[in-house]
Amino acid sequence: MAPAITRSEVLRRAQTWVDADLPYNQQAKYQGYRTDCSGYVSMAWNLGDSLTTPEFDGSVAKRISKEELLPGDALLNPKAGDYGHIVLFEKWANDAHTSYVGYELSGTGMHHRTLPYAYLPGYDADSYYPIRNMSIVDDTPDDPGMTSLTAGDFNGDGKKDLVAVEVNSGKLFMYPGQGNGRLGDRVEIGNGGWNGMKDLVATDLDGDGKDDLIATEKSTGKLFMYPGTGNGVGDRIEIGRGGWNGLKNLFAGDFNGDGKKDIGATDIATGKLLLYPGRGNRNGLYALGDPVEIGNGGWNEMNKLVSPGDMNGDGKDDLIATETTTGKLFLYPGTGHGLGDRIEIGHGGWNGISGYAGADFNGDGIGDLAAVESDPGQTGKLYFYPGTGKGGLGDRTEIGNGGW
Numbered sequence: 001m002a003p004a005i006t007r008s009e010v011l012r013r014a015q016t017w018v019d020a021d022l023p024y025n026q027q028a029k030y031q032g033y034r035t036d037c038s039g040y041v042s043m044a045w046n047l048g049d050s051l052t053t054p055e056f057d058g059s060v061a062k063r064i065s066k067e068e069l070l071p072g073d074a075l076l077n078p079k080a081g082d083y084g085h086i087v088l089f090e091k092w093a094n095d096a097h098t099s100y101v102g103y104e105l106s107g108t109g110m111h112h113r114t115l116p117y118a119y120l121p122g123y124d125a126d127s128y129y130p131i132r133n134m135s136i137v138d139d140t141p142d143d144p145g146m147t148s149l150t151a152g153d154f155n156g157d158g159k160k161d162l163v164a165v166e167v168n169s170g171k172l173f174m175y176p177g178q179g180n181g182r183l184g185d186r187v188e189i190g191n192g193g194w195n196g197m198k199d200l201v202a203t204d205l206d207g208d209g210k211d212d213l214i215a216t217e218k219s220t221g222k223l224f225m226y227p228g229t230g231n232g233v234g235d236r237i238e239i240g241r242g243g244w245n246g247l248k249n250l251f252a253g254d255f256n257g258d259g260k261k262d263i264g265a266t267d268i269a270t271g272k273l274l275l276y277p278g279r280g281n282r283n284g285l286y287a288l289g290d291p292v293e294i295g296n297g298g299w300n301e302m303n304k305l306v307s308p309g310d311m312n313g314d315g316k317d318d319l320i321a322t323e324t325t326t327g328k329l330f331l332y333p334g335t336g337h338g339l340g341d342r343i344e345i346g347h348g349g350w351n352g353i354s355g356y357a358g359a360d361f362n363g364d365g366i367g368d369l370a371a372v373e374s375d376p377g378q379t380g381k382l383y384f385y386p387g388t389g390k391g392g393l394g395d396r397t398e399i400g401n402g403g404w
Helices: 007-020 037-044
Strands: 025-030 033-035 061-063 074-077 085-092 099-106 109-116 129-133 146-152 161-166 172-175 187-190 197-203 212-217 223-226 237-240 247-253 262-267 273-276 292-295 302-309 318-323 329-332 343-346 353-359 368-373 381-385 397-400
Touching: 007 037, 007 085, 007 099, 007 109, 007 146, 007 302, 007 353, 033 037, 037 085, 037 099, 146 212, 146 353, 146 368, 161 197, 197 247, 197 262, 212 247, 247 318, 262 302, 302 353, 302 368
Parallel strands: 146 197, 247 302
Antiparallel strands: 025 033, 061 129, 074 085, 074 129, 085 099, 099 109, 146 161, 161 172, 172 187, 197 212, 212 223, 223 237, 247 262, 262 273, 273 292, 302 318, 318 329, 329 343, 353 368, 368 381, 381 397
16 A cells, blocks of 8 residues: 555646656656656656556555545546556536646646646547545645745745745645744745646846736746745736746746846746846836747756746855756856856755745845655655855755645
């Protein structure tokens, strides 16, 4: 029997592969799991190994009715080889229960999308039926499961706070920074619906001295800014028309040396790293300038891009990222006009980190990391990694128990 896992943890783990935008490859592995449909669900369910589609029913899962489907369950076509498939169920997309939102890794890549019940027409949809992992358990209020971590000062006290979306409710929460690497009790700063946003990143984009929240709307590909108010976030403003779904791994910082915060992202089609210069005191569709390439192709091999600020003590914002093929963590030092040569600051194993946020959490002027560990057997603990001021990280300290 696999270890017990909550429904929100299943969805949080599923989202990590969507964020990594992994290609379908039955001969490859990521985080120890095969990168195909059944390897993906095996990872999300925290099974010990990658099953094949015929192995789910009866071994780790049981059949349920359509009416019993809950987040973290699955739709299974148990046929062998290329004829079988499995899709994770998130929620119903309509009241008639004729369509649902699912997570899947198919031949066309990673998807978090709306599907007709039980599956796409023309793809042997009649062979699918609902199943439930026999180790899944319902969530409790103390075990909500969080995703989309970022960091900024959202309560106006001059200390960097951690911001995250609760998986089940889609609510946005702030965990106030204490200025010593620790976090206070969370405060809700955004009602439900944040599960519809991705690539959350915090920075003072409009130049008013308050950190703002930037995010892409999944359904439209539009980019929105939620201006910081000093005690949360205000009404959102569209700052980028559709097309931002073609970008991933948004990050923020001053990377062109003009004193204004910019937005950067990976172009999925080309693997290039693009910088959208911030215009400081403007908002709406004039908040960002035209993109400039600051990194050649190959950035599709990197994920979880984030700028913690200055990590090497030279006064310039730096970038960190995980290499998916090796699990190594790299620092790309800011030069004031782009990025310098990368430096390895964390050996293999960072693929076991499901998400992290960067900021100066302990008030020493050097960028730090807050990261969630989700290796098999782990419970979603939150850790603080202090920056050393030399471009590296010190020993980690646990600052949040399981449930992240």
